[in-house]
Amino acid sequence: QKCQCSSIGLEKSSSLSTGKSFQLDDVIEAQQFDRDILTDIFEVAREMEMIEKNSSGSKMLRGYLMATLFYEPSTRTRLSFESAMKRLGGEVLTTENAREFSSAAKGETLEDTIRTVEGYSDIIVMRHFESGAARRAAATASIPVINAGDGPGQHPTQALLDVYTIEREIGRLDSIKLGLVGDLANGRTVRSLAYLIAKYKDVKIYFVSPDVVKMKDDIKEYLTSKGVEWEESSDLMEVASKCDVVYQTRIQRERFGERIDLYEAARGKYIVDKNVLNVLPKHAIIMHPLPRLDEITLDVDADPRAAYFRQAKNGLYIRMALLKLLLLGW
Amino acid sequence: QKCQCSSIGLEKSSSLSTGKSFQLDDVIEAQQFDRDILTDIFEVAREMEMIEKNSSGSKMLRGYLMATLFYEPSTRTRLSFESAMKRLGGEVLTTENAREFSSAAKGETLEDTIRTVEGYSDIIVMRHFESGAARRAAATASIPVINAGDGPGQHPTQALLDVYTIEREIGRLDSIKLGLVGDLANGRTVRSLAYLIAKYKDVKIYFVSPDVVKMKDDIKEYLTSKGVEWEESSDLMEVASKCDVVYQTRIQRERFGERIDLYEAARGKYIVDKNVLNVLPKHAIIMHPLPRLDEITLDVDADPRAAYFRQAKNGLYIRMALLKLLLLGW
Amino acid sequence: QKCQCSSIGLEKSSSLSTGKSFQLDDVIEAQQFDRDILTDIFEVAREMEMIEKNSSGSKMLRGYLMATLFYEPSTRTRLSFESAMKRLGGEVLTTENAREFSSAAKGETLEDTIRTVEGYSDIIVMRHFESGAARRAAATASIPVINAGDGPGQHPTQALLDVYTIEREIGRLDSIKLGLVGDLANGRTVRSLAYLIAKYKDVKIYFVSPDVVKMKDDIKEYLTSKGVEWEESSDLMEVASKCDVVYQTRIQRERFGERIDLYEAARGKYIVDKNVLNVLPKHAIIMHPLPRLDEITLDVDADPRAAYFRQAKNGLYIRMALLKLLLLGW
Numbered sequence: 001q002k003c004q005c006s007s008i009g010l011e012k013s014s015s016l017s018t019g020k021s022f023q024l025d026d027v028i029e030a031q032q033f034d035r036d037i038l039t040d041i042f043e044v045a046r047e048m049e050m051i052e053k054n055s056s057g058s059k060m061l062r063g064y065l066m067a068t069l070f071y072e073p074s075t076r077t078r079l080s081f082e083s084a085m086k087r088l089g090g091e092v093l094t095t096e097n098a099r100e101f102s103s104a105a106k107g108e109t110l111e112d113t114i115r116t117v118e119g120y121s122d123i124i125v126m127r128h129f130e131s132g133a134a135r136r137a138a139a140t141a142s143i144p145v146i147n148a149g150d151g152p153g154q155h156p157t158q159a160l161l162d163v164y165t166i167e168r169e170i171g172r173l174d175s176i177k178l179g180l181v182g183d184l185a186n187g188r189t190v191r192s193l194a195y196l197i198a199k200y201k202d203v204k205i206y207f208v209s210p211d212v213v214k215m216k217d218d219i220k221e222y223l224t225s226k227g228v229e230w231e232e233s234s235d236l237m238e239v240a241s242k243c244d245v246v247y248q249t250r251i252q253r254e255r256f257g258e259r260i261d262l263y264e265a266a267r268g269k270y271i272v273d274k275n276v277l278n279v280l281p282k283h284a285i286i287m288h289p290l291p292r293l294d295e296i297t298l299d300v301d302a303d304p305r306a307a308y309f310r311q312a313k314n315g316l317y318i319r320m321a322l323l324k325l326l327l328l329g330w
Numbered sequence: 331q332k333c334q335c336s337s338i339g340l341e342k343s344s345s346l347s348t349g350k351s352f353q354l355d356d357v358i359e360a361q362q363f364d365r366d367i368l369t370d371i372f373e374v375a376r377e378m379e380m381i382e383k384n385s386s387g388s389k390m391l392r393g394y395l396m397a398t399l400f401y402e403p404s405t406r407t408r409l410s411f412e413s414a415m416k417r418l419g420g421e422v423l424t425t426e427n428a429r430e431f432s433s434a435a436k437g438e439t440l441e442d443t444i445r446t447v448e449g450y451s452d453i454i455v456m457r458h459f460e461s462g463a464a465r466r467a468a469a470t471a472s473i474p475v476i477n478a479g480d481g482p483g484q485h486p487t488q489a490l491l492d493v494y495t496i497e498r499e500i501g502r503l504d505s506i507k508l509g510l511v512g513d514l515a516n517g518r519t520v521r522s523l524a525y526l527i528a529k530y531k532d533v534k535i536y537f538v539s540p541d542v543v544k545m546k547d548d549i550k551e552y553l554t555s556k557g558v559e560w561e562e563s564s565d566l567m568e569v570a571s572k573c574d575v576v577y578q579t580r581i582q583r584e585r586f587g588e589r590i591d592l593y594e595a596a597r598g599k600y601i602v603d604k605n606v607l608n609v610l611p612k613h614a615i616i617m618h619p620l621p622r623l624d625e626i627t628l629d630v631d632a633d634p635r636a637a638y639f640r641q642a643k644n645g646l647y648i649r650m651a652l653l654k655l656l657l658l659g660w
Numbered sequence: 661q662k663c664q665c666s667s668i669g670l671e672k673s674s675s676l677s678t679g680k681s682f683q684l685d686d687v688i689e690a691q692q693f694d695r696d697i698l699t700d701i702f703e704v705a706r707e708m709e710m711i712e713k714n715s716s717g718s719k720m721l722r723g724y725l726m727a728t729l730f731y732e733p734s735t736r737t738r739l740s741f742e743s744a745m746k747r748l749g750g751e752v753l754t755t756e757n758a759r760e761f762s763s764a765a766k767g768e769t770l771e772d773t774i775r776t777v778e779g780y781s782d783i784i785v786m787r788h789f790e791s792g793a794a795r796r797a798a799a800t801a802s803i804p805v806i807n808a809g810d811g812p813g814q815h816p817t818q819a820l821l822d823v824y825t826i827e828r829e830i831g832r833l834d835s836i837k838l839g840l841v842g843d844l845a846n847g848r849t850v851r852s853l854a855y856l857i858a859k860y861k862d863v864k865i866y867f868v869s870p871d872v873v874k875m876k877d878d879i880k881e882y883l884t885s886k887g888v889e890w891e892e893s894s895d896l897m898e899v900a901s902k903c904d905v906v907y908q909t910r911i912q913r914e915r916f917g918e919r920i921d922l923y924e925a926a927r928g929k930y931i932v933d934k935n936v937l938n939v940l941p942k943h944a945i946i947m948h949p950l951p952r953l954d955e956i957t958l959d960v961d962a963d964p965r966a967a968y969f970r971q972a973k974n975g976l977y978i979r980m981a982l983l984k985l986l987l988l989g990w
Contacts, residue, residue, distance in 0.1 A: 053723035063383035065416055067409065076776060079727065079753050083780035086725055086751045091416045093409050094424070094754070106580070108621035116406060116620060119643040120413035250766070290776060291768035313779040393713035395746055397739065421746045424754070425735050436910070438951035446736060446950060449973035450743035 024325045026138040027146040030159040030192045035199045040330075042164050044321035045314070051087065061090035064327055067121035068092060069113075070148070071099045071128045076290070077148050077157075080312075081125045084319035090327075093121055099129070114140045123326060126150075144326040152188065157322065158289060159192035161315040162247075166197075168314060169285045169307050170244050175202040179239045181270050182208075182249035182295060184215035189289045190249055194219050198226045205230040206239040210266035213251065236270045241279040247287045248272050248295055273297040280305060287311050354655045356468040357476040360489040360522045365529045370660075372494050374651040375644070381417065391420035394657055397451035398422060399443075400478070401429045401458045406620070407478050407487075410642075411455045414649035420657075423451055429459070444470045453656060456480075474656040482518065487652065488619060489522035491645040492577075496527075498644060499615045499637050500574050505532040509569045511600050512538075512579035512625060514545035519619045520579055524549050528556045535560040536569045540596035543581065566600045571609040577617045578602045578625055603627040610635060617641050684985045686798040687806045690819040690852045695859045700990075702824050704981040705974070711747065721750035724987055727781035728752060729773075730808070731759045731788045736950070737808050737817075740972075741785045744979035750987075753781055759789070774800045783986060786810075804986040812848065817982065818949060819852035821975040822907075826857075828974060829945045829967050830904050834861040839899045841868045841930050842909035842955060844875035849949045850909055854879050858886045865890040866899045870926035873911065896930045901939040907947045908932050908955055933957040940965060947971050 033041070051057035066085045068078055073096060082092045098113075099105075110133060117124060118141045126137050127148040134147030134154065149155040167173050178197060180190045184207055194215075197203050205228060207215045214232070223230050233239050240246050248270075256263035272286055277300060280286070285307040288296055292308065300306050363371070381387040396415045398408055403426060412422045428443075429435075440463060447454060448471045456467050457478040464477030464484065479485040497503050508527060510520045514537055524545075527533050535558060537545045544562070553560050563569050570576050578600075586593035602616055607630060610616070615637040618626055622638065630636050693701070711717035726745045728738055733756060742752045758773075759765075770793060777784060778801045786797050787808040794807030794814065809815040827833050838857060840850045844867055854875075857863050865888060867875045874892070883890050893899050900906050908930075916923035932946055937960060940946070945967040948956055952968065960966050 058723060063388055065413060073757075075755050075758065079755065079777065079780050082753050083725060086753070093412050093416070095405050095409065096426075096756075097403075098405065106621050107623045112620065112622060115639045116642045117409065119639065120409050120646060290772065291766050292772060293767050309775045309779065312776045316780060393718060395743060423739050423742050423746070425739065426756075427733075428735065436951050437953045442950065442952060445969045446972045447739065449969065450739050450976060 023329065024144075024322070026134075026144050027156055027322055027326070028134050028138055029147065029154040030156045030196055032156070033160070033196070038160070038163060038196070038199075041160065041318070041321055041325065042167055044324060044330075045164055045317040046168075048087075048317040048320040048324070051320075058087065059089035060324060061085065061088040061327060064090040064123070065121045066090055066092050066123050066125060066323070067117050068094050068096075068148075069098050069117060069124055069126045070096055071126070071133070073097065074127050074149060076312075077127065080315045081146075081148060081319050081323075084316055084323055087316070088320055088323060090323070110136055111140045114145075118143045123323065146322060146326070155188055155192070157315065157319055158189055159196055160322075161311065161318040162189065162193045162287065162289070163196050164318055165285075165287060165307060165311040165314045166245055169310070170283070173197070173200040176200065176245065177204045177206070177243045179206040179208060179236075179243040179246045180215070180249075181236060181239075181246060181272070183213040183251045183255070183266075184209040184249070185213040186252055186255050187249045187289075190215075190247060191219055193247065194223065198223055198228045203228050206243065207232045208234065208236050208239050208270055210251070210269045212262055212266055213255075236272075236276065237279055240272075240276045240284075241281070244281070244284050245287060246272060246276070246280065246284065248292075249289060250291065250293055250295055267293075267295065271295055271297060272300060274299055276300075277303055277305065353659065354474075354652070356464075356474050357486055357652055357656070358464050358468055359477065359484040360486045360526055362486075363490070363526070368490070368493060368526075368529075371490065371648070371651055371655065372497055374654060374660075375494055375647040376498075378417075378647040378650040378654070381650075388417065389419040390654060391415065391418040391657060394420040394453070395451045396420055396422050396453045396455060396653070397447050398424050398426075398478075399428050399447060399454055399456045400426055401456070401463075403427065404457050404479060406642075407457065410645045411476075411478060411649050411653075414646055414653055417646070418650055418653060420653070440466055441470045444475075448473045453653065476652060476656070485518055485522070487645065487649055488519055489526055490652075491641065491648040492519065492523045492617065492619070493526050494648055495617060495637060495641040495644045496575055496615075499640070500613070503527070503530040506530065506575065507534045507536070507573045509536040509538055509566075509573040509576045510545070510579075511566060511569075511576060511602070513543040513581045513585070513596075514539040514579070515543040516582055516585045517579045517619075520545075520577060521549055523577065524553065528553055528558045533558050536573065537562045538564065538566050538569050538600055540581070540599045542592055542596055543585075566602075566606065567609055570602075570606045570614075571611070574611070574614050575617060576602060576606070576610065576614065578622075579619060580621065580623055580625055597623075597625065601625055601627060602630060604629055606630075607633055607635065683989065684804075684982070686794075686804050687816055687982055687986070688794050688798055689807065689814040690816045690856055692816075693820070693856070698820070698823060698856075698859075701820065701978070701981055701985065702827055704984060705824055705977040706828075708747075708977040708980040708984070711980075718747060719749035720984060721745065721748040721987060724750040724783070725781045726750055726752050726783045726785060726983070727777050728754050728756075728808075729758050729777060729784055729786045730756055731786070731793070733757065734787050734809060736972075737787065740975045741806075741808060741979050741983075744976055744983055747976070748980055748983060750983070770796055771800045774805075778803045783983065806982060806986070815848055815852070817975065817979055818849055819856055820982075821971065821978040822849065822853045822947065822949070823856050824978055825947060825967060825971040825974045826905055826945075829970070830943070833857070835863070836860065836905065837864045837866070837903045839866040839868060839896075839903040839906045840875070840909075841896060841899075841906060841932070843873040843911045843915070843926075844869040844909070845873040846912055846915050847909045847949075850875075850907060851879055853907065854883065858883055858888045863888050866903065867892045868894070868896050868899050868930055870911070870929045872922055872926055873915075896932075896936065897939055900932075900936045900944075901941070904941070904944050905947055906932060906936070906940065906944065908952075909949060910951065910953055910955055927953075927955065931955055931957060932960060934959055936960075937963055937965065 085092050114137050123144045125146045125148050128150045131151040131153030133150045138145040251267040253263050285305050288308040444467045453474045455476045455478050458480045461481045461483030463480045468475040581597040583593050615635050618638040774797050783804045785806045785808050788810045791811040791813030793810045798805040911927040913923050945965050948968040
């Protein structure tokens, strides 16, 4: 039941109106986005890719101040947000170790911290170790809050950049064949991605994972209820030969505790290497949320279908788009 | 006698000339400000509240660089200063853990560190764990230094924002009835506030605190010498019914060491809650330096007389004013 | 043999073409600079000294983003680079503890980290604990990389600022008499300086150090091969009376392990004090890479020949020059 906390909270809410008429107030969870909103956000992200140094676009957030309130370190995510803000001319207040925030250490509630920080800034990007923290922050703040990951819960900007990358690389989101590989039990990334891609038509998902970290039933049931075809497979080569996207993930050692043996068995099982590239369709791509250990071999990097560093870069554009939408509107 | 180090060093110096003719060189201790200077600073702070995004005011410190040299973490204070600098168009160099500053760790003196950092910046905001450190830094630096708290010593910008908040909320500083509640022995905030408010006419102060953390004699004697009426009371309700300002503080657990029993007894004794609100005059306010634990109950927050988050925000305006005055003059 | 890792890798490469026609791609090691390139860089540094607040020069890097990727703390170096970037109108993304970079902690390679960070920024300034790390980063990155120190290896911007300071203070680099004092075995600073100064004519170097930390043979042999006169001396007073530059260094306690007795003997042996000033030529200078403990007494600071804080400030101009050259070219 404790695992439930790593659920992405299926179908809780999605009551935003669609199209340019909707106003984005906070970014809390992947579920708040429907197809139309995603389309609109991706269009803005695409515009962000075009912004030149010292163009007027690069000054659109001049005068705005973003507070990055990180209760656990995540340098990659923090740099991505801070780069996004600065690329648009905005400024940043950084707290990399808000957990040791003198106030928090003294017992201050998250709500009180938010009330103080919102007095200093125009938007809060928060990373927290507790599921639900971002929602609480957004309920308190009168300025926009972006969830940059809250514990085992949500990391919605990662989910958005994943879907954006598929659309950007493959050219469509309907009729996608998607192979999810690796740690499907613990990776919130693949869970969110499965959830979001189910909003599109004619999608087929293959789950390829060691037995100890299989995709959980809640997502499978959700996909079925949405009419999304899915299949479990233990043959990565066969799956790769049929997919548009192979989404590889890291087996997370920290999930195995003392059972190093299980970890070692699991991590070596499905590796994306030259052999996989050999069967992968020419138009297909390899994705990975990074950091990568050896689940994708280094000799794959030079192949044009290796999309994971472009995927990381897309995170910049998605975050630029969200900052723009939250602070300036459409 | 060790407590003396937490003295605010009464009446040591106050030789600045008053009015717009005075030049602010550094901000080191509450005692450097007299009534006229406070009036002038508060006027500038008021102007700071009016500055709009992308107005010319928001660019007044463009090209200036502030170094935040923090030898102990204080995220709240740091963010407030950094926000102030950026709201005026200035830039910031941040060191959150200057104590581990490789140079300091290797035995470099504070003076040498200051001589290096002043080469990189236009103003230094320093937090230090040793009383007197800010004064030493200011004596060394040829650029302005602001004391953002030096150990048990001074935290002058907090003192200024407290007085500013009373003036801003009540509309005057003469003829104020002020209830100081909680840890009056260790809180430098309430000591500085008592000291500064004594510069005004017809002030009455009530001390309400558990016996173990009573206001010390030096401040009481100082107030008496200045003709300020004061009184100790154990009846928070009665005091609240007569005050313009109830200034609540946190009982600091770290001061009690092993004596958790004394801490628990002290912390529960005087709580600001709905009952206190019921007797509090309509025009009065509740203040608190934050962070707050449970010495003010959450149901007080919604009352318009709960001024503590506005008080925190006033810290931003006071710091903007000081940065402006130190870098650009009047 | 382990000491070899602290070698500055003599004569490995220096194949850059000279003069304004050369394009600076990365700054990795002192050896990449020859006389002509140094002359050109110093000319740009000199221009940097002239840049006024809010002049057009102070905006030349507007729109550019520098990532400071520090795998070990070095606040002094970091602030110097960040100040340099901001003085030119650029922006900064900071990671002070990249070693705990969640990704690195999870086993990500330096190369993968670089590939991600280069997506967020225009130039990377890297400090690393491993010799050779900067070269690996530069080989990976498609944006410029500056080595801000890699373990016992290189710290080329320190070497440049040292040579720049001699040229700036003495007015020439040929015919210099240079006394290197203190820890000559472990200090990469003096090793790099000896290496670079050997590119000039008619140079004479005196080594003055306790026996346990004498200059190593590789540098001595190199100097001899280049026709540079050098001499070991145990008489600091006599050396000081003949030098243009006395370059004092800190005896590094951390190099002595358990042998505190050896450390104490070594550190007290050669102190620059008033007596040294008395014999030092009027035009000569005292340099020190900082931090300084007591190897230069405090009463030396007021003498105009004490150049070490001006030297630190020159680091700012050198770094401004390098950032300009790497991002905008000549």
